[in-house]
Amino acid sequence: MLQVAFIRENKELVVERLAKRNINAVEMINNVITFDEDRRRLQAELDTTLAESNRLSKEIGNLYKSGEVEKANVLKEKTSLLKDTSKELSELLGSKTEALTELLYKIPNIPNEMVPRGNSELDNEEVFAAGTVPKLHDKALPHWKLAKKYDIIDFELGNKITGAGFPVYKGKGARLQRALIAYFLDKNTAAGYTEYQLPLLVNEASGIGTGQLPDKEGQMYHVTEDNLYLIPTAEVPGTNIFRDVVLSESELPVCITGYTPCFRREAGSYGAHVRGLNRLHQFDKVEIIRVEHPSESYKALDGMVDHVKDILKDLKLPYRILRLCGGDTSFASALTYDFEVFSTAQDRWLEISSVSNFETFQANRLKLRFKNSEGKNELAHTLNGSSLALPRVLAGILENYQTEEGIVVPEVLQPYTGFSIIN
């Protein structure tokens, strides 16, 4: 959520930057400003009324003490009038504040100036590429066929137990999953991230804190009986650790990592893009989350990008990095880099990581602040990234490492799998 004071003082900038997302924000922004003016005016009126009523109440107390009951009763009547007024005002104020908040919830973060203007993934900017695309043998297969051939992932069984998008990993497939999780976590902790195990269900306040609610509830599985949501990413419980928290400056940066399954309804997805592991309702992901001093957050973002690069270099997968355009940058993000692995057998790029700086957008909702050098509370910056999402990394490994003898396990994973080939 953007800060009203910021919008008020940087109206042109906000409109101009939101245009990168192809949003004409003029009307919204004007509404924010007038709603806020109304809100402040009502607040001032209410405050004056309450001040008067507080003053009279004190006087009544004193009159009772000195036995002047009649005088006190006269004042009581006055206060009951004030009470009506203040009730009215506070109702008006309440609805104005609510309208303002609702409006603010609908305004996405303003993109960083580096973000290219654009509408779709076609406008994303490739900023880096590395690794070599392997030359596969003639009988090379896409991962879903490999999974069946070697009996390591059973999609049909998942269909039976739950439904589409809930695969069952078996034998070496399951072991490879566990190896990837352990390897990613080790890599992240070695880089200074503290490992957390987080709840997989979150309450409404947490959903609002990171921006999934109120608008995107359709993307989360909702346990209505208890009003809890299955997490779509560890970002939600991980970042909500810091909801309503004031950190001291010396505690920054906070770096945490965690493995969780992720649950996404993916309403509206269809076709070849959801084949096999490409898009699932339940998948595993290791996430990195940082809370940063505002002056350090972009350096931290670069650091996170380098960290993910390092992992992909270890895994020897061909990949590229995209700087997302305005239209493709998620609602809460100011700048996002996507990592994509090239799936040789499918001849397409698969998104495996998304690293973002949210600046104060989440922190404002979360009330995540730190005490700055002047002793004032200041909103911190939050960042997060996948390090990494498992299914498409697995797809990339299966497809790029396939040989006629079987699927070779990347060297760095072998200590974790205990085997070097799947055949």
Add this chain to the structure above:
RNA sequence: GGAGAAAUGGCAGAGUGGUCGAAUGCGGCAGUCUUGAAAACUGUUGAGGGUCACACCUCCGGGGGUUCGAAUCCCUCUUUCUCCGCCA
């Protein structure tokens, strides 16, 4: 799931209708003393709104109510603790 107790500032903990945004202790910050540090002493130290700055308003787990007036009384929800039951 049943019965009982509790929730107050960074922490501990007082406060049962007005003088309470809240005693006291610890912690934090600043100063005195000291070559420096520690100790001791002195001062200071919650958040949000609002204002050029003050004033002023709101907040004692969340929400609602009683009252001229609520941290304090009532209702409700949540959480924690103790006991019982169940259980990986």
